[in-house]
Amino acid sequence: MKNTLFICSLLAAATAQAGSGPEFDAKHLSQDVKVLASDEFEGRGPNTAGETKTVAYLIEQFKAAGLQPAGDLLKGQKTQRSWTQDVPLGRFEIKGPVKLVVSDGNTRQELKQGDDMAVRAAMNGSHQVDFRNAPLVFVGYGVNAPERKWDDFKGFDLRGKLAVVLINDPDFETGVGDFGGKAMTYYGRWTYKYEEMARRGALGTIIVHETAPASYGWATVKNSNTNVMYDIVRKQPASAHAPMEAWIQRDLAVDLFKRGGQDFEALKKLAQTRAFKPVQLKGVNLSASYAVDAQTIVSKNVAGRMIGSTAPEQTVIYSAHWDHLGVGLPDAKGDKIYNGAVDNGTGIAALLELARAYGKAPAPQRSVVFLAVTAEEKGLLGSEYYAAYPLYPLAETAGVINMDALSPYGPARNFTISGSAKLDLLDQLIAKAKQMDMAYAPDPKPEAGHFFRSDHFPFAKRGVPAISFGSGDDWIDGGLAAGRKAEEDYNTNNYHQPSDEWSANWPFTGMAHDLGLLYGLGRDLADSNAWPNWAHDAEFRATRDASSARRK
Ligand SMILES: [Zn+2]
Secondary structure (H helix, E strand, O other): OOOOOOOOOOOOOOEEEOOOOOEEEHHHHHHHHHHHOOHHHHHHOOOOHHHHHHHHHHHHHHHHHOOEEOOOEOOOOOOOEOOEEEEEEEEEEEEEEEEEEEEOOOOEEEEOEOOOEEEOOOOOOOOEEEEEEEEEEEOOOOOEEHHHOEEOOOOOOOEOOEEEEEOOOOOOOOOOOOOOOOOOOHHHOHHHHHHHHHHOOEOEEEEEEOHHHHOOOHHHHHHHHOOOEEEEOOOOHHHHOOOEEEEEEHHHHHHHHHHOOOOHHHHHHHOOOOOOOOEEEEEEEEEEEEEEEEEEEEEEEEEEEEOOOOEEEEEEEEEEEOOOOEEOOOOOOOOOEEOOHHHHHHHHHHHHHHHHHHHHOOOOOEEEEEEEEOOHHHOOHHHHHHHHOOOOOHHHEEEEEEEOOOOOOOOEOEEEEOOOOOEHHHHHHHHHHHHOOOEEOOOOOHHHOHHHOOOOHHHHOOOOOEEEEEEOOOEOOOHHHHHHHHHHHHHHHOOOOOOOOOOOOOOOHHHHHHHHHHHHHHHHHHOOOOOOOEOOOOOOHHHHHOOHHHOO
16 A cells, blocks of 8 residues: 655565465566556446456456366356356446425425435435434444343334444444444444344435544535445345435434434434434424336456365465456546556456466365455455455355555564454454564454445455455565555555556565465465354354354
8 A cells, every 4th residue: 555756675685485385476476466557458347348348357367377267167068167247237327307305394495415314325226215303213323232131123124214324333422332442343443333224124324424523524425425335246236225315414413302302412422322212203204206227237356266275165265356347537637447457457466476376386175365445446346346245155165365455565573454353364464464574453443434445345345255355555674654654655545536546666565475364374374173263252254154064
């Protein structure tokens, strides 16, 4: 995640040696990123000519590395596979005006889409959302967490009602409690709120926006919700999405609570306790009407496999997303191609170089799958599709190691993962890193919920031990000052901008070094019969344990 004018230092040898393991070539990494981030690949947008080129390049490299095709089964075949997995995606867009009217018996108030509320295009399969005078029910943080003996719903029936819910989890404000304190558990994430209300058959979810617990301002909420939306094509979309999914400005919510005879701050305090019960805002109703255009596009995940020698039906996955933003609005220089060199040319280059290393080494005991997923930038959809329709059973997938936006610079003394979580796989990574004199630097802002925002997460949510590796910021050459400066520079000047382009000055020696660590972690797992798990109080432990009979 770094960028700045940088002169390759003497310390940066072209090849990094990874303990007793294989060697990883910084020149290969640079070459792969250069190709993937070239203008010819048009920013690698799903369902574009850029996708066709990217997929062809990945297949060619997987073949050359000695992998077997690991995608969809070929028609009429029981074992023969394609190199790709089709990923059908729904594309949803609001057409025409969004009519929103709130009434409290005395007054009718028209609300403005984007300013007062941010309503997403419906993804439940309907082309028209239309309801009149739906009651608003405050459900606190909207959490049902049996392992923490926490239930905000207390049996309340949400059918035909709109659930008004707080963002983050019940102990975010106080910093102490059963939900990891300041750190965000999955119960705090907006995706969880939407999913939980859909499971309960609610008419809709309205999240109250507050900047601190959301970790971003209203502009982000508005931009990411009033745009074109994407989802994987689901067999039962209504079980994953309520008809209305929306956010509301805090001040407006406070006012609606008042009109319904309630005090927002007092109820919020109560919502931080187990005693909380849903509260209907008496007499306050919302009517809504808007049309939704829904279409389907097909993109592809690319998958190659080293078949295991003794337990081929068991799987270890390395993953990275191949897609980026494609062609979009021009920057100040008139550049319209969002090349995505760091994000995520680097992760894909790492995946390819790992595949080459495995291809040269003796076959591991378990199978190792190299998975390049699509549509991360549209909401982790390629990984969500794989996890919903796995090519190899999740119950027998021992672990997932994801890579996204790695540092193209020199080596660091530390490393990180996206977000915070408690699982054996992370402990194993930390132990392995120690052997290489590398320290674990935990996410400094675990309340932002980064654990839920990368491609390992659709696996984690289904119980598979999974993490996203992140490059360190304590550089051997220049220390924390240099590492942090590069990171800040990248975030400000290049992240999700046309200027995220390959540079001949990037040494890639840090990545080559870190791949020794990621190879070691995956290889140990692939050569063992152990099944690492989540910590006992982790929110994904129960889901994993439910399939334990299949891991004898
Ligand atoms: Zn990315």
